[in-house]
Amino acid sequence: MKNKQELCLLPVLVVACLVSKMGGSPLSSPILIGPDKAYLNSKVVFQCRSPGSPPPITYELLKDGNHLVATSNDLQDDQSATFSLKISVTSEGSYHCRVTAGGNTGLSGTVLLQVVIPVSGTMVTSDPNPPILYEGSRLVLSCDVTRGSHLSYTWFYNRQEVTSSPTSPLTPLLLWPVGNTLVVERVTAKHAGNYSCMAGTRIKTNSRFSSSGEVTVRVKAYLSVPQISFTISKEGSSYRGNVTCRSSRGTPPVTFYLFLDDKEMGSDVAMESLVAWFPVAIVPGRDMGVVQCRVESDAQRLTSKPLTLEVVPVGGSPKVDVEYLYRADSKMAAARLQCLLSLGTFPFFSWSLNGSILLHPSEGVSSHPSHALADEGRTLLLTEITLEDTGYYRCRARNSYDVTSAWVESEPVLVQVTEVSMTTLEVIAIVFCCFLMLTLAGGVACVMRMLNRQRGIVASSEQRGRERAANERRFSEHFCIIPDPLPLTDITTRPLRSQ
Incomplete structure (x- = not known):
């Protein structure tokens, strides 16, 4: 019986021995450490570790599947290998490490390496080109490079960085960079200025940048009707x-x-x-x-x-139109005198007070500080009316292009200070109040008259009732009063009952 059991276990032992000879126990997954980005022509290091693997250990760095890049042997139980690579254009791809120890093989995870080409030759191009356009047109600026990859872009307007922050002073200009372009859908005069860009790459703490020159954008305004x-x-x-x-x-x-x-x-x-x-x-x-x-x-x-x-020469009879201006307390504050002229394309005006000429602005300063001329001398403003400003004012006019032409003069107009002068609004308010009081008084009188009349009617009715009752008493004392017979319509007949 014992021999039979040994014979049964013999195949199991043979299979276990074969398995041990073919591969042994499986290895734990190796660990591959390396960069995900690297500049072109730079050097990078990949490290492959396989903790717990018995020596001797063979490390293989593979790219894009099974392409062997480098091999390293560990004979001293260091359990790690280092691979140094110089980056070329073809170095980009996926890397993993294969470890062989004691007849067993293990594969690491994948490290994806991107080759970054340093930027150079940065320039700004525009559409339209040259960047001269009218208001309301579309402007597209592009930050182009002759060489470079994995780029980020920064725009500058008049040497100020363009950002999407709402607190940026350039935010009202609606400058929104997208990728390597800066688009303005409808330009205005505020968008005119100098634009530049900077393209760059960053790998951890290693950054490389390239700046463009400035491009001047001119925004032209449309003409107005001449x-x-x-x-x-x-x-x-x-x-x-x-x-x-x-x-x-x-x-x-x-x-x-x-x-x-x-x-x-x-x-x-x-x-x-x-x-x-x-x-x-x-x-x-x-x-x-x-x-x-x-x-x-x-x-x-x-x-x-x-x-x-x-050109119509000055002619006709000028007329002075006076307008008084009042303060809130209804006191006169100023006056405006206007010289109305019926004929004359290019008149020259002059004013006088009580026969004394008030100088035109082109001739000098007036001797009255409260006088001011406007509308090329057509209007005389009395900014403060005093006793010195009271008097007769005249205006006269001649052709401005001919100093030898004859003057035409208006009739004198009296301008004087008044103590109190009510404005039109105040007069209307007083008249309205008086009318309202009269209306109320008339209404009250009508109501009182109606009440008195009603009381008189009631009193007279009561008096007539008393007199009628007294007459009826006196009449009943001397005569027999027979009531009025009933009308036939009020008499009803009943048939006699049969016995």
Whole structure:
């Protein structure tokens, strides 16, 4: 029986011996330590450890599966191996370590290595190019490099870093970098300036950067409709006109054109401004035609309103219109005098008080500090009315372009200080209060009259009732009162019952 049991155990022992000879007990998983990123042409170190493995140990560094990179043997039970590699473009991939000890083999986990190419040749490109565009257009700036990988980008506007932080001073400009681009959907004048970028890579504490030069972005404003005006001057016995064409908004250079009765009379290129002047022939009192201005840029063409080129000499009878200004306490505070002129394209005004001339601003300072002239002398402001300012005021006018022309003068108007003067609003309030009081008084009187009348009617009714009762008593004492017979409709008949 014992021999039979030994014979049964013999195959088991043979199998165990074969297994021991083929591979022995399995190894624990090795550990591979190495970088996940490395600069091109730099040196990196991979370390493979297999704790608990008996010597001799063979370490193999494999790439992308089974491609053998390096081998190391451990004969002294150090249980680790170090592999030094110089990084090339082909070094990128997945690495693992294979350990063989005592006839057993173990594989480590994978380390993914990325090769980082240092950045160089950073520059800013723009769309449109060159970066000159009108308000409302789309601007795209790109930070391009000639060489580099795994890059991060930083943008600068007028040497200030552009960030997405809401507290950044550049946030109102809506500059949002995306990848290596900086996009502005609708540019404004505030977006004009100098832009630059910096591209860089960072591997732990080792950073490498490359900065671009600055690119100047110009934002052009659209032109406004030109305004046209003209002046006249006298040179000896002849007259000369000067037409001014002006746009209040836009970006030069622009070209102005002058048309007289739809015929081009001249042009002028404004390089640094938005105004141009054109000499024209002119005669006072004569219609010289209709002039118009046109302004052109590389994106617009605008024309002014037509203007009749006619100078009407000063004439007619001026009139002074006086308006008093009052304080909150209804006391006079100031006065405004306006000289109304019926004829005259270019008048020159002058004022006088009690026959004394008040100087025009172009001639000097007025002797009265409380006097101020406005609207090219057409309006005289009395900022403080005192006894010295009380008197008769006149205005007169002549042609501003001819100092030898005759004056036309208005009638004198008296301006004096009044102690109290109620405003229109106060007068309306007083009248309304009086009307309200009269209405209330009338209403009360009507109500009282109605009450008294009602009391009189009640009293007279009671008096008539008493008199009627007294008359009935006296009549009943001397006569027999027979009541009125019943009407036939009130008499009912009943049939007799049969016995």
